[in-house]
Amino acid sequence: MPYAxxxxxxxxxxxxxxxxxRIMERFLSNYVSRGDTAVSDFLSSYAGEITPGQxxxxxxxxxxxxxxxxxxxxx
Numbered sequence: 240m241p242y243a244x245x246x247x248x249x250x251x252x253x254x255x256x257x258x259x260x261r262i263m264e265r266f267l268s269n270y271v272s273r274g275d276t277a278v279s280d281f282l283s284s285y286a287g288e289i290t291p292g293q294x295x296x297x298x299x300x301x302x303x304x305x306x307x308x309x310x311x312x313x314x
Contacts, residue, residue: 242300243300243304245293262303266306269306
């Protein structure tokens with residue numbers, strides 16, 4: 240699977256702030272459920288942005304999109 244960036248068309252979907260909050264909650268819950276690093280390390284080691292549009296862990300962007308689909312498809 241090629242790496243994604245936040246500039247890709249996959250990220251063009253518009254959401255409300257309510258949905259954005261629920262998506263982030265789902266994203267964090269999924270991350271914690273895998274037993275990865277502590278949430279306190281989450282932003283810098285997993286979801287931080289290292290260059291414009293690229294995350295420190297390329298899988299994080301696809302994980303975020305999966306969380307968004309889970310939330311938005313249930314609206």
